[in-house]
Amino acid sequence: MTEQPKGPASYFPSIERKYGRPIAEWKALIRSSPLIRHGELVSWLKAEHGLGHGHANALVAHTLAEDGRK
Numbered sequence: 001m002t003e004q005p006k007g008p009a010s011y012f013p014s015i016e017r018k019y020g021r022p023i024a025e026w027k028a029l030i031r032s033s034p035l036i037r038h039g040e041l042v043s044w045l046k047a048e049h050g051l052g053h054g055h056a057n058a059l060v061a062h063t064l065a066e067d068g069r070k
Helices: 007-019 023-032 038-049 055-066
Strands: none
Touching: 007 023, 007 055, 023 038, 023 055, 038 055
16 A cells, blocks of 8 residues: 655645646755745745645745755
């Protein structure tokens, strides 16, 4: 049986379906942004890319954690 993702990664399938971009592309966008703080990145994804708050928050949280940032 396949284990279901937990935490922010649990949003990834719906993010890919809804916005039509792979998660790797979203993470690359986040990493290339000059913004650093979590809240700034979430606001930027919402304003510039039309993501909902939960989806933007999940992407930013997962990406920053992967990079060892908060």
